[in-house]
Amino acid sequence: MTLPTSASPNHDDLRSALRALCAGFAPEYHRKHAQDGTYPSEFIDALTRDGWLAAMIPESYGGAGLGLTEASVIMEEINRGGGNAGHCHGQMYNMGTLLRHGSDAQKARYLPDIASGKLRLQSMAVTEPTTGTDTTKIKTTARRDGDRYVINGQKVWISRLEHSDLMILLARTTPLAEVKKKSHGMSIFIVELSKALGQGMDILPIRNMVGHETHEVFFDNLEIPAENLIGEEGMGFRYILDGLNAERTLIAAECIGDGYWFLEHAADYANERVVFDRPIGQNQGVSFPLARAYVNVEAANLMRFEACRRFDAQEDCGAQANMAKLLSADASWEAANACLQTHGGFGFAEEYDIERKFRETRLYQVAPISTNLILSYVAEHVLGLPRSF
Numbered sequence: 001m002t003l004p005t006s007a008s009p010n011h012d013d014l015r016s017a018l019r020a021l022c023a024g025f026a027p028e029y030h031r032k033h034a035q036d037g038t039y040p041s042e043f044i045d046a047l048t049r050d051g052w053l054a055a056m057i058p059e060s061y062g063g064a065g066l067g068l069t070e071a072s073v074i075m076e077e078i079n080r081g082g083g084n085a086g087h088c089h090g091q092m093y094n095m096g097t098l099l100r101h102g103s104d105a106q107k108a109r110y111l112p113d114i115a116s117g118k119l120r121l122q123s124m125a126v127t128e129p130t131t132g133t134d135t136t137k138i139k140t141t142a143r144r145d146g147d148r149y150v151i152n153g154q155k156v157w158i159s160r161l162e163h164s165d166l167m168i169l170l171a172r173t174t175p176l177a178e179v180k181k182k183s184h185g186m187s188i189f190i191v192e193l194s195k196a197l198g199q200g201m202d203i204l205p206i207r208n209m210v211g212h213e214t215h216e217v218f219f220d221n222l223e224i225p226a227e228n229l230i231g232e233e234g235m236g237f238r239y240i241l242d243g244l245n246a247e248r249t250l251i252a253a254e255c256i257g258d259g260y261w262f263l264e265h266a267a268d269y270a271n272e273r274v275v276f277d278r279p280i281g282q283n284q285g286v287s288f289p290l291a292r293a294y295v296n297v298e299a300a301n302l303m304r305f306e307a308c309r310r311f312d313a314q315e316d317c318g319a320q321a322n323m324a325k326l327l328s329a330d331a332s333w334e335a336a337n338a339c340l341q342t343h344g345g346f347g348f349a350e351e352y353d354i355e356r357k358f359r360e361t362r363l364y365q366v367a368p369i370s371t372n373l374i375l376s377y378v379a380e381h382v383l384g385l386p387r388s389f
């Protein structure tokens, strides 16, 4: 069953093309990679070859020149089609940072090769083991030394490093004690991974419940050219917020895709499965949780499109991106639970894919930002309540 959605019909062509691509990768394909903990390279290659991962690159650099709205539809369709956009979403939100804050020289150097698929920009390194969400306390430093920056420190949970050529790195360039505002004194850099790995940057994989390719990262006097600084030194936190808002909105769209996937599978099963001589969906104890989950996915979807609209119009979208992420992650999790419950014991069988999607969508209560931290943002920045930390 394909459920109706409140999405704009403007993207019907885009959705049809993506659905055709996704249909070429059967559920067994995604299941096998999830079971083996391997990267779905053929799927990501197909998305790259057809230009989907270059959607946001301007046409002048060889991309499609589309906005975050369209990028979010691409991510949604991957998840709705049974895949996991977590394997490639980095390319979309990292792009936003480079496009908005990179120099003309940086764009000319990287964007055409990213658009053609020669280079991949899949990784962003923000999180650190000892500071967690308290990002302004990061301890990774970048010290200017002539025409280079020297990087020291540690990151954790840095995803897709083995399937990326470039990484955006957030590091402190001025010690916290020397800045007026704690969000000042941090900078972002482009790291070319082939020149960094084993030459001051080492990585260790972290096995995890969602088969996400992610690593611990150690920097020991890694040298990167000063020209790889993005924007102005010390202003990196402001720049990275654009990337984080894009990331939250895209992941909201992935949750929406998951939500529809769960509800489409649950509705099919509730119509087909007969127990006590009637389809289980005839019992309101089964149908009401599904109906409620659908209402919540639809409502979250509207906020996701509002966040996209504001981002694309270069309006402030912090509140909407955060709210879209919270609503969508909650709605997909509710849909996941309702879908699992509807399938009874079969929901736990790997061949139904529900337990896999259930685990995958659970991640978004925590990453890329946890639910509590979103509530804290809304309390402080929207409701004007005292800062709690």
Ligand SMILES: Cc1cc2nc3c(=O)[nH]c(=O)nc-3n(C[C@H](O)[C@H](O)[C@H](O)COP(=O)(O)OP(=O)(O)OC[C@H]3O[C@@H](n4cnc5c(N)ncnc54)[C@H](O)[C@@H]3O)c2cc1C
Binding pocket: 123, 124, 125, 126, 127, 131, 132, 133, 134, 156, 157, 158, 159, 160, 208, 210, 212, 214, 363, 366, 367, 368, 369, 370, 371, 372, 373, 376, 388, 389
């Ligand atoms: C699979 C995976 C992939 C990831 N990929 C990347 C990546 O590519 N790049 C990257 O930079 N990061 C990545 N992350 C990191 C992710 O963004 C963080 O895990 C997330 O932001 C939460 O940070 P933390 O784990 O340090 O939790 P902490 O900050 O330690 O928080 C732990 C818990 O305490 C709660 N908490 C903390 N402080 C407060 C407070 N003041 N009020 C209320 N509650 C609070 C939080 O909500 C959370 O539930 C990834 C994580 C995972 C699991």
